């Protein structure tokens with residue numbers, strides 16, 4: 653699956669709830685896990701693959717989690733800073749401050765309502781992925797100056813990648 657990069661409209665839209673967990677949804681979840689694992693990610697939200705529905709997957713070590721129609725119902729007063737990255741903003745990592753722990757309600761792939769309390773890395777990934785469902789990217793959490801610098805760096809990387817790609821195409825054309 654193609655992962656959309658910052659700049660794509662789908663990443664900025666508010667996603668719609670999943671109405672029914674159909675076979676298509678199950679296939680989407682499986683494909684999202686494969687894509688995430690292939691790219692060494694630990695979380696991937698449906699809008700990142702162009703589907704504006706409220707669903708994300710998380711993979712930590714050998715554990716896989718599916719969150720459908722998640723709601724963060726509690727956040728800790730305590731916050732912490734952790735370095736975040738995003739498959740939609742590749743190779744850029746910045747420290748972001750968020751609540752240390754969350755309580756989240758969601759449906760699992762069998763359609764059962766679940767509530768979990770998470771802290772540490774899981775709490776972090778849940779908040780990052782949940783933001784994607786509301787069109788929010790981690791760079792939005794940075795102070796303005798840093799955000800602008802990060803966006804500039806990202807655009808520069810994209811431009812360089814495009815140039816490299818074109819050079820490769822030209823070389824191929826000469827052969």
Ligand code: ZN
Nearest residue numbers: 737738739740
């Ligand atoms: Zn992300």
